[in-house]
Amino acid sequence: MSDRYIKEKGAAGFFKSLFRHQIFIPIAALLLLAIFNLIVDPSFFKITLGYSSDGYPVLSGNLMTIIDYGSELAILAIGMTLVTAASGGQDISVGAAIAISGSVVLRVLCGTDSRPEVLQAPIIVAFLISCVVAMLFGAFNGTLVAYFKIQPMVATLILFTAGRSIAAWINNNELPIVSDKTFTYFGGFIPGVPIPTPFFIALLCMAVIALALKFTNLGLYVQSVGINEKSSRLNGLNPQMIKFMTYVILGLCVAVAGFIKVSRLSSINYSVIAKDIEMDAILAVALGGNALSGGKFNMTASILGAYVIQFLTTTLYKMEVQSAALSAYKAIVVIALVVLSAPVVREKLTDLWKKITGGKAAKSQA
Secondary structure, X not given: OOHHHHHHHHHHHHHHHHHHOOOHHHHHHHHHHHHHHHHHOHHHHOOEEEEOOOOOEEEEOHHHHHXXXXXXXXXXXXXXXXXXXXXXXXXXXXXXXXXXHHHHHHHHHXXXXXXXXXXXXXXXXXXXXXXXXXXXXXXXXXXHHHOOOOOHHHHHHHHHHHHHHHHHHHOOOOOOOOOOHHHHHHOOOOOOOOOOHHHHHHHHHHHHHHHHHHHOOHHHHHHHHHHOHHXXXXXXXXXXXXXXXXXXXXXXXXXHHHHHHHHHHOOOOOOOOOOOHHHHHHHHHHHOOOOOOOOOOOHHHHHHHHHHHHHHHHHHHHOOOOHHHHHHHHHHHHHHHHHHHOHHHHHHHHHHHHHHHHXXXXXXXX
């Protein structure tokens, strides 16, 4: 047997394992988008150093936009991955829940005056209260799903429908504005730091979930319930409590994303804030190769999928695609990527590669 044959066999094995790896699809999608932009417009990757209105250095460019806005999506993808894995369904109310949590932040900071000259409460207090409120709404969704056995998409449809009205009611249908500049740091830039703050917040969230999955049984329990709820109960787990807990965790992720959202503008638009972000979060989970029917999950792939979705969105904006048509273009591309991530499709691609490399090896051996 020739050395060339052994090398080709090794290459075939490498690509076979690569195709089967869950993180292959988001990485491949990221590379395809990068190559596409390099061909169409290499200036897409240009990063410039400018200055903020206060004179501090800041980095700007499409890549900065991706890590900035993609970080919000990555935070949501963390909670959505756990919910999907445990319940076999998705929470479609996260956009409305972001409006609620953001409205709570502004209500606490502004008090009864929608245009206060000074903050009525410390920023950390406003954030913690919004976390409690968002987790309570997450608990509401979790109770309907876990204990009342309502299908997740139907259960979360309630908050999806009423959430933005609740957000407007919290502030008496007014649009409060925070004048304190320190509040903008969380959704913009910290003075002297040229990288967007949301990226650092996302890194902190990633570190927390990574430690939780490594040093606790959270990941094992969630996957066990998602794969077979009856078997997990026989093994001493409480499936209802685990499902409930994942929705509460998603509520916490929503609070963080909502805090970033309102910090960007120091205000809120109830009907527009986080519009359709729940779809992007679900697509990030799917693009990460996670089964939307529940079970095994890969958190790293979901987070990477979130940045791929933002990469795609930024690319479409760069191509001057109208905002009304953005969802349609995004859907076409994402559907193709999700189909490619299906196990049966990956198996077919692996077999095809095996035939190609096998044929070449047979010829070289002859």
